[in-house]
Amino acid sequence: MTVINPNSISGITSITLPSGGDNVLTIHTNDGTERFRIDSSGNIKVGTAATISPDGDVFFTGVCTATTLAGSGANLTNLPAANVTGTLPAISGANLTNLPAANLTGTLPAISGANLTGIAATDNVRTGILDVAGIATFRDNVNVPNINGGQIGGRRNIIINGAMQVAQRATSSTTSGYGDLDRWKHEYAGTDESPTFAQSAVVSSDSGDNPFAKGISKCTKITNGNQTGGFQNNRLLNFNQQIEAQDMRGCGWNYNSSSSFITLSYYVKASVAQEYFGFLKTVDGTNYIYPFSLGSLSANTWTKITKSIPGNSNLQIDDNNGSGFQVFPIFFGGTDYTDSGVTNDAWATWSSSERSKDQTSTWWTTNDSTIEITGIQLEVGAQATPFEHRSYGEEHLLCQRYYEELHPRLLVLARYSHHDGAPYAQYHFKAEKRAAPTCSHSGTFVSSTGYAGNPSFSDTLVDSTDIYGANTVTAGGILYVHDGGSAKIKFDAEI
Numbered sequence: 001m002t003v004i005n006p007n008s009i010s011g012i013t014s015i016t017l018p019s020g021g022d023n024v025l026t027i028h029t030n031d032g033t034e035r036f037r038i039d040s041s042g043n044i045k046v047g048t049a050a051t052i053s054p055d056g057d058v059f060f061t062g063v064c065t066a067t068t069l070a071g072s073g074a075n076l077t078n079l080p081a082a083n084v085t086g087t088l089p090a091i092s093g094a095n096l097t098n099l100p101a102a103n104l105t106g107t108l109p110a111i112s113g114a115n116l117t118g119i120a121a122t123d124n125v126r127t128g129i130l131d132v133a134g135i136a137t138f139r140d141n142v143n144v145p146n147i148n149g150g151q152i153g154g155r156r157n158i159i160i161n162g163a164m165q166v167a168q169r170a171t172s173s174t175t176s177g178y179g180d181l182d183r184w185k186h187e188y189a190g191t192d193e194s195p196t197f198a199q200s201a202v203v204s205s206d207s208g209d210n211p212f213a214k215g216i217s218k219c220t221k222i223t224n225g226n227q228t229g230g231f232q233n234n235r236l237l238n239f240n241q242q243i244e245a246q247d248m249r250g251c252g253w254n255y256n257s258s259s260s261f262i263t264l265s266y267y268v269k270a271s272v273a274q275e276y277f278g279f280l281k282t283v284d285g286t287n288y289i290y291p292f293s294l295g296s297l298s299a300n301t302w303t304k305i306t307k308s309i310p311g312n313s314n315l316q317i318d319d320n321n322g323s324g325f326q327v328f329p330i331f332f333g334g335t336d337y338t339d340s341g342v343t344n345d346a347w348a349t350w351s352s353s354e355r356s357k358d359q360t361s362t363w364w365t366t367n368d369s370t371i372e373i374t375g376i377q378l379e380v381g382a383q384a385t386p387f388e389h390r391s392y393g394e395e396h397l398l399c400q401r402y403y404e405e406l407h408p409r410l411l412v413l414a415r416y417s418h419h420d421g422a423p424y425a426q427y428h429f430k431a432e433k434r435a436a437p438t439c440s441h442s443g444t445f446v447s448s449t450g451y452a453g454n455p456s457f458s459d460t461l462v463d464s465t466d467i468y469g470a471n472t473v474t475a476g477g478i479l480y481v482h483d484g485g486s487a488k489i490k491f492d493a494e495i
Helices: 245-249 392-400
Strands: 002-004 012-017 025-029 034-038 044-046 050-052 058-060 185-189 196-201 218-223 236-244 261-270 274-282 288-297 301-310 323-333 370-380 403-406 411-415 423-428 438-442 445-447 466-470 478-482 488-492
Touching: 218 236, 236 245, 236 370, 245 323, 261 274, 261 288, 261 323, 288 301, 323 370, 392 403
Parallel strands: none
Antiparallel strands: 002 012, 012 025, 025 034, 034 044, 044 050, 050 058, 185 236, 196 218, 218 370, 236 323, 261 301, 261 370, 274 288, 274 323, 403 488, 411 423, 411 478, 423 466, 438 488, 445 478
16 A cells, blocks of 8 residues: 655645555545545545445445536435425326325325225214204215214104194194194193284394295294283193004104114204203103203294204004194293202103292293294104105195095085985095094085084094084985075084
């Protein structure tokens, strides 16, 4: 090895040239530190920070500073995100895998599901909740076995006349019982002035969750009388529908299982801001009640109420045509009917004195206060689906199972020899009645033979499909006509 005296080169201690088999050139500074080396492989090393290989590779262990870098960055790997600045070209995500969700920020482009594979059943995309704020569009069939047990189409609403369309008896009444809207029974007691129950229009300009926007145009409107005596303990007012036991028994609800649900939903608007209450009740066996609060309603604002009700092993619902289940979407009562210890949203043994928690008296003591209700739906399942709209004709026919009116233009009474020779007329009901109805009539009937008066009816000849009418005249072939529209015959088979 040959060592060149570097005295004439400032700062360099020695330069070593290769000799013999040693094929290395090194340059050292005065402090003995190697600054430059060409090794036997042809690698050029500058200190310990950079190496240039014979094939053109450059390796840096420190910082590389350059004014311009040219060439492809295809093989640049492990770049810290903090050191990547400026505008990057479009990047294909075809080979991007295992990206942590926390690192996906900003607005993502549309994603094709073609390459989404291996999604485990435990992943949230399958077992969690799909929450879509906008419109979800599916390009193929959607399997929905867990939305109300798949019951999201067809007949869902167990309630009849939930949109308050049909009012065969009258559009307004102060009757305690059935007096106006079909299938809806109202009861009151202890009042100083009778409340009014009426079919009313839903106003499109109303505030809140307005049912008008959902295609519902009618409601029931309860107008309070002037209750000068205050909200005493015996005050009572309710509004309810009684459902046939066999309809609840066969609707698909496993009423004895706490994991099986029915859902009650409806719209309500009150003129007085306060908390309101309602309840559900079973009728067969030991009666049970499910009380609930509607919450504190804002005055003159529509609110949608939704209650999911589980089954209970104590409930009994018989398979017959009697009352098996009762829905009270609104209930007012004094302390004879309420108790502060009532638990909301839980089944309990029925007690007439524990129908709800104690109530605020403001609505009751406000003269002519009102409450409006519509869109009442009771359906099997834990979710409330949109209100099931039925045509007026369909709803009317459902109501006629319980109440039907005949406005006769012609009523021919003919002699039947097996009924004491009195003239009879047979009328077939438009809908089979729940049970043999009670029969009544109003207005004046006039016969073609000059007989003026009302026909009479024989209860022994009434069943659920037809009825025979008779009059007091023994002559056969009597033709009855009504007197311009006021006369009607009424058949009532309500629960």
